[in-house]
Amino acid sequence: MKSLEDLKKMREAALNKVQMREGGKDYRVVVGMATCGIAAGARPVLNRLVEETAANDYNCVVTQTGCIGMCIYEPIVEVFGKEGEHTTYIHVDPDKAARILEEHIKNGHVIEEYTVDAAVNGGK
Amino acid sequence: MFRTNVLVCAGTGCSASNSDEIFKNLNEELKKLGLEEEVKVIKTGCFGLCQKGPIVAVHPDNVYYAHVKPEDAERIVAEHLYKGRVVTDLQLSDEDLKTHEKIVDIEKIKFYEKQQRIALRNCGKINPEDIEEYIAVDGYQAIGKVLTEMTPEQVIDEVKKSGLRGRGGAGFPTGLKWQFEKASPGTEKYVICNADEGDPGAFMDRSVLEGDPHAIIEGMEIMAYAVGAKKGYIYIRAEYPIAVHRLRIAIDQAKAFGLLGDNILGTGFNFDLELRLGAGAFVCGEETALIASIEGKRGMPTPKPPFPAVSGVWGKPTSINNVETLANVAQIIWKGADWFTSIGTEKSKGTKVFALGGKIKNTGLVEVPMGTTLREVIYEIGGGCPNNKAFKAVQTGGPSGGCLTEKMLDTPIDFDNLVAAGSMMGSGGMIVLDEDNCMVDVARFYMEFIVDESCGKCSPCRIGTKRLLEMLTKITKGEGTLEMLDEMEKLCHEIKDTALCGLGQTAPNPVLSTLANFRDEYIAHVVDKKCPAHVCKDLLTYSIDPNACKKCSMCARGCPVNAITGVPGKEPYVIDTDKCIKCGNCMTACRFGAVVRK
Numbered sequence: 251m252k253s254l255e256d257l258k259k260m261r262e263a264a265l266n267k268v269q270m271r272e273g274g275k276d277y278r279v280v281v282g283m284a285t286c287g288i289a290a291g292a293r294p295v296l297n298r299l300v301e302e303t304a305a306n307d308y309n310c311v312v313t314q315t316g317c318i319g320m321c322i323y324e325p326i327v328e329v330f331g332k333e334g335e336h337t338t339y340i341h342v343d344p345d346k347a348a349r350i351l352e353e354h355i356k357n358g359h360v361i362e363e364y365t366v367d368a369a370v371n372g373g374k
Numbered sequence: 375m376f377r378t379n380v381l382v383c384a385g386t387g388c389s390a391s392n393s394d395e396i397f398k399n400l401n402e403e404l405k406k407l408g409l410e411e412e413v414k415v416i417k418t419g420c421f422g423l424c425q426k427g428p429i430v431a432v433h434p435d436n437v438y439y440a441h442v443k444p445e446d447a448e449r450i451v452a453e454h455l456y457k458g459r460v461v462t463d464l465q466l467s468d469e470d471l472k473t474h475e476k477i478v479d480i481e482k483i484k485f486y487e488k489q490q491r492i493a494l495r496n497c498g499k500i501n502p503e504d505i506e507e508y509i510a511v512d513g514y515q516a517i518g519k520v521l522t523e524m525t526p527e528q529v530i531d532e533v534k535k536s537g538l539r540g541r542g543g544a545g546f547p548t549g550l551k552w553q554f555e556k557a558s559p560g561t562e563k564y565v566i567c568n569a570d571e572g573d574p575g576a577f578m579d580r581s582v583l584e585g586d587p588h589a590i591i592e593g594m595e596i597m598a599y600a601v602g603a604k605k606g607y608i609y610i611r612a613e614y615p616i617a618v619h620r621l622r623i624a625i626d627q628a629k630a631f632g633l634l635g636d637n638i639l640g641t642g643f644n645f646d647l648e649l650r651l652g653a654g655a656f657v658c659g660e661e662t663a664l665i666a667s668i669e670g671k672r673g674m675p676t677p678k679p680p681f682p683a684v685s686g687v688w689g690k691p692t693s694i695n696n697v698e699t700l701a702n703v704a705q706i707i708w709k710g711a712d713w714f715t716s717i718g719t720e721k722s723k724g725t726k727v728f729a730l731g732g733k734i735k736n737t738g739l740v741e742v743p744m745g746t747t748l749r750e751v752i753y754e755i756g757g758g759c760p761n762n763k764a765f766k767a768v769q770t771g772g773p774s775g776g777c778l779t780e781k782m783l784d785t786p787i788d789f790d791n792l793v794a795a796g797s798m799m800g801s802g803g804m805i806v807l808d809e810d811n812c813m814v815d816v817a818r819f820y821m822e823f824i825v826d827e828s829c830g831k832c833s834p835c836r837i838g839t840k841r842l843l844e845m846l847t848k849i850t851k852g853e854g855t856l857e858m859l860d861e862m863e864k865l866c867h868e869i870k871d872t873a874l875c876g877l878g879q880t881a882p883n884p885v886l887s888t889l890a891n892f893r894d895e896y897i898a899h900v901v902d903k904k905c906p907a908h909v910c911k912d913l914l915t916y917s918i919d920p921n922a923c924k925k926c927s928m929c930a931r932g933c934p935v936n937a938i939t940g941v942p943g944k945e946p947y948v949i950d951t952d953k954c955i956k957c958g959n960c961m962t963a964c965r966f967g968a969v970v971r972k
Contacts, residue, residue, distance in 0.1 A: 251632040253640045254518045257509065260631075264510035270379055270434040271499060283458035297412065300377040311434035312377060314458030 266304050270311060277310035277355050278330040279303075284317030290324035291343065298344035299327070299351065308355045323366060329354055338366040376414040378455060381431040383498065385420035385584050386577070386616055388428035392444050393417075396428055399447030404455065413455050419585015421498035422739040423485055426466060431498070440466040485736055488755055490717065492725050493541075493578070493701035494741045497585030502620050505627040508588040514633050516704035517595045521641040524707075529600040530556060533703065536711035537723035542568060542659070542696030543774065543800045544876070545722070545789035548703075551693055554683035555601040558691035563603040566687065566694040567594055568664060569610035569617070572656040573772025574823060576803035578727040579697035581739055583610070583617035586701065587624035591634060591647060593700030596707055598645045601693050605646050609664050612651040621649060656773075656827035660875045661686075661694045663829065674831045675875035696801070698727055718744035722788030732769075732805035733759045742787070749783040752806060763808040767891070771800025773820045773827075774880030776887025777813065796887050798880070812909035813892040814899055818846040820884040828877065835878030838869040842885060850910040854900040863889060908971055911956045915972050918960075920946040922968035932963035 251257055281287065281296045299312045310329075318326060323340035327350060330336050337360050339350055346364060353359050362368055382388075382397045400415045421429045426440035430450065437460050439450065446464055453459045466483075491497075500507040508514070520529055534549030555563060567590055571579040583590060594606045610618055625647055628634035636644045650668050657663045658673040665687045667673040686692020702724060706714045718724050722744040728751060731737055735757030742751060748768060752758065759765050767777040776797035778785070785791050789799050807816060821843040830836040845862050848854050866882035866889075873879045889896060898904050905913040918929065918938075923946035930938040930947055937954045940947030949960070961969040 251639060254522055257514060257518055257633075257639060260506070261509050261512070261515070264506040266375075267504075268500060268507050268510045271381070281458070283456070285457065288457070296377060300412075301375050304375055313435045314378075316457055316459035 275309050275311050276332050277308075279310050279312045279351070279355070280315050280328045280330065281312070282316070282318055282324055282326040282328075283314040284321075286317055286321035287324045287326065290321075292325040294344050295325050295327065295342050295347045298347045302348050302351050306351070306356070308351050310351070310355045320366070323369065326366075339364045340366050340369055376412060378413045378435070379433045380413060380415045380450075380455070381418045381433065381498065382415060383419070383421050383427060383429045384417035384616070385424075385427075385497075385581055386614075387420065387424040389616060391428050393428040393442075395444040396430065396442055396447055399444050400430075400451060403448050403451035407451065407456050409451070409455060416501045417503065418500060419497035419502050420494075420581040420739055422489075422494065422581075422741075423466075423736065424738040425736045429466070429498075435460070438466040439464045484757075485738070485740075485755055488746065488750055489741050490725050490743050491741045492705055492717075493582055493698050493727050494585070494739065495705070496589065497581055497739075500586070502585055502587055503623050505588060505624065505631055505633075508586070512708060513588055513704075514592055516707040517592050517599075517633070518639055520596050520599055520707055521639055521643050526556060526600045526602060529596060529707070532711050533600070533706060536706045536714040537718075537721075538699065538702055538706060538714065539722060539789060540696055541698035541702075541726065541801070543771065543798065545799060548695060548699055551683060551695070552597060552600050554681070555603075555691045555693045558684050560691055561602075562688075562690045563601055564687045564690055564692040565594055565598045565601060565603045565606040566661075566664070566668070566692060567606070567608040567700055568659060568661065568694050568696045569608055569614075570652050570659040570664060571611070571614075571697070571801060572654075572659045572827075573774075573801050573803045575731045575805045576729045576772060576801045578729055578739055578802055580614050580617050582697050582701050582727075583614070584620055587617075587620045588628065589701050589704060590621075590697060591624055591628055593695075593703035594647065595634070595638070595645050596703050597693060597695060597700070599643060601691070603693075604644050605648070607648050607650050607668055607687070609650045609652055609658070609668060611654045611658075613654050618649065618651065625649070655829070656823075657829045657875070657877050660877055662875065664694065665692065672829075674829045675877070677874060698802070719786060719788045721790055726787065726799065726802055728802045728804045730756045730804050730806070733763065733765075733808040733811070734806040735760050744788045745786040747784050747786050748778065751787070751804065752783070756806065759806065759808040763810060765806070766809055766811055767807045767813065769797075769805040769807060769816065769884070770803065771798040771880075771883070772803045773823050774798060774876070774883055775800045775803075776883050777807070777816070777891060778887075779891050796890060798883070810907055810909070812850075812905050812907040813888045813895045814846065814849055814905075815907075815909045817885045817888045818843065818850055821846055821881075824877070824881045828881075832872075832874035832878060834869045834872040835874065835881060838865055838873075839878070839881050841865060842869075842882065846885070849896065849899045850905070851912040852899065852903040852910075854896075856897070856900055859889065859893075859896055859900065904972075914956050915951055916949050916954055916956060916958075916960060917951075917970050917972070918947050918949055919968050919970055920948075922966055923947055924966050924968070926965075928963045928965065929960035929969060932959040934959065 325342045327339045327342045404410045428442045430439040430442045538548045539545040652658050658667050663673045663675040682692040727741045782795045824839045828835045927942040937950045
């Protein structure tokens with residue numbers, strides 16, 4: 251390292267190594283990763299969420315959970331907000347996952363058509 | 375890109391409980407399921423909650439597992455990391471809150487709630503063997519700021535303004551120490567990190583070195599720049615192999631990154647750092663003895679003055695700071711003296727790390743703001759004495775400190791208050807004693823330690839402490855007299871006044887403080903020939919209550935010297951006190967409480 255500038259650049263580059271241990275994000279994005287979820291393709295969804303979050307520095311942590319009992323709708327991605335508000339997206343694929351981050355986490359808009367409400371009640 | 379980080383504690387405590395194997399097994403299990411590209415397992419420093427170790431933390435899920443065994447790795451990987459189901463039976467639970475709820479936020483559990491971590495800030499958070507992780511958490515930013523924006527005088531002023539005092543025991547103002555060296559004439563100057571942690575029960579320096587070695591390197595660089603030194607030594611005991619190993623890695627990495635050695639960060643500042651391993655003599659924590667040891671001489675103290683700031687290692691000006699002190703330095707520079715002075719009491723700023731040990735539920739490392747009371751540390755963080763035993767005293771300051779009683783528990787902890795209460799901060803060992811501890815025996819234990827560790831150079835320490843130990847031993851054997859107590863007290867003061875170095879000058883403290891606070895226990899030993907805590911074997915007698923005895927013969931079968939006779943089912947058993955070696959086996963063996971100890 252030749253200068254303070256180099257050190258600052260290195261710090262930026264190294265940040266993603268430790269960032270997920272910090273917490274303090276506004277949203278928690280949770281992927282169902284039980285046998286049903288994995289069989290339906292939750293793993294690529296999870297990986298895409300992790301990659302996109304890191305690349306765009308979205309204000310969320312991505313984590314996983316077990317079966318929530320709606321195996322028929324897997325892969326399921328749930329988004330929890332700061333106030334405990336909670337949206338359940340179903341039949342998510344990697345591209346839908348990227349859109350959820352873009353629309354919901356970044357812009358704050360729930361994508362109604364992907365939600366479980368839309369599937370069960372035909373939307374609000 | 376990893377989706378999950380698994381942090382395995384690799385401090386000495388958890389390593390001793392197989393955390394290495396847990397690390398290995400986790401990696402193997404991840405590989406079996408093809409998750410090695412998704413989940414990263416990292417060895418990290420001490421979480422402080424040693425009682426619950428080995429600890430494994432999973433992020434970003436914020437799940438903490440306690441008492442993990444190597445064979446648990448399979449379940450953690452298959453259930454949690456593969457299927458996302460937290461292994462609840464392994465999860466850390468807050469027993470003091472009497473709940474078994476999942477710990478979602480570790481900061482909220484009682485053990486951490488009152489803590490504020492500055493010296494330990496990265497322990498349990500980063501991988502100490504990866505300099506990039508240290509850089510990611512603002513590492514080496516402070517030395518960058520110092521080298522590009524500040525003069526040495528400004529650095530010293532900032533540290534003086536912060537009110538930082540030496541964490542090794544005496545509490546000397548750090549900035550002042552640096553100023554003295556800076557003012558000493560000469561161009562060849564040195565800095566030393568004193569990592570010769572010797573107090574029985576203290577392990578905070580080891581944990582900082584194991585968990586955050588780069589913080590010490592950065593602190594030493596700042597100190598070197600301030601005083602005008604180009605060379606530094608870390609004097610560390612060879613009994614700390616993990617800390618030595620991580621320091622070596624850290625030094626090599628810092629050199630490779632251009633953050634140590636010549637022309638640091640392109641500013642023209644040169645600083646070279648060397649490790650010196652000590653053989654573990656307690657006296658080598660004393661600065662003049664430490665310097666002698668670095669120079670290859672026998673570790674013995676020399677009279678002061680001259681102080682090391684004038685004539686230290688190789689006869690050149692030298693500043694010596696303890697590990698925990700140095701761990702605060704980079705933070706003070708980076709966040710400013712005003713931030714640091716906002717924490718703590720009027721005369722003691724910042725935080726202090728304590729190693730909680732002895733009769734306490736949560737053995738471990740805690741860092742609290744100065745001014746926290748002993749009661750908060752022992753009861754709220756430490757959880758009090760286990761098995762519903764009554765608290766008797768807390769020993770602070772190691773062999774140089776004293777015992778504080780129930781009455782003093784509401785004392786806010788800082789350097790001056792502890793001295794006023796008859797003990798001292800020392801390096802921060804805190805050993806809790808309960809009703810089963812005999813205070814005479816405790817004093818004897820510390821004196822035995824001192825007699826072993828006295829270097830023998832000056833007679834007050836060499837001969838005086840030996841005489842104290844002899845008298846204490848006599849008292850524990852029931853051969854003491856009341857005059858002996860006065861004689862001990864007098865000798866203690868003579869040693870304090872005349873010993874050459876800090877070791878001897880403070881060596882009588884455990885005796886003086888137990889004499890002052892627990893004289894009744896001494897008198898019980900001397901006059902009644904009884905040990906109230908039932909510790910001193912020579913003063914105990916075991917007998918069997920014939921009315922309670924069920925004649926089952928269990929006691930006799932457990933006796934290693936055949937001192938117990940009786941007839942099974944017919945005659946109650948009797949202990950022959952001449953043969954009895956007071957091992958206590960019969961008492962453990964008896965299921966009816968018929969064995970009586972007096």
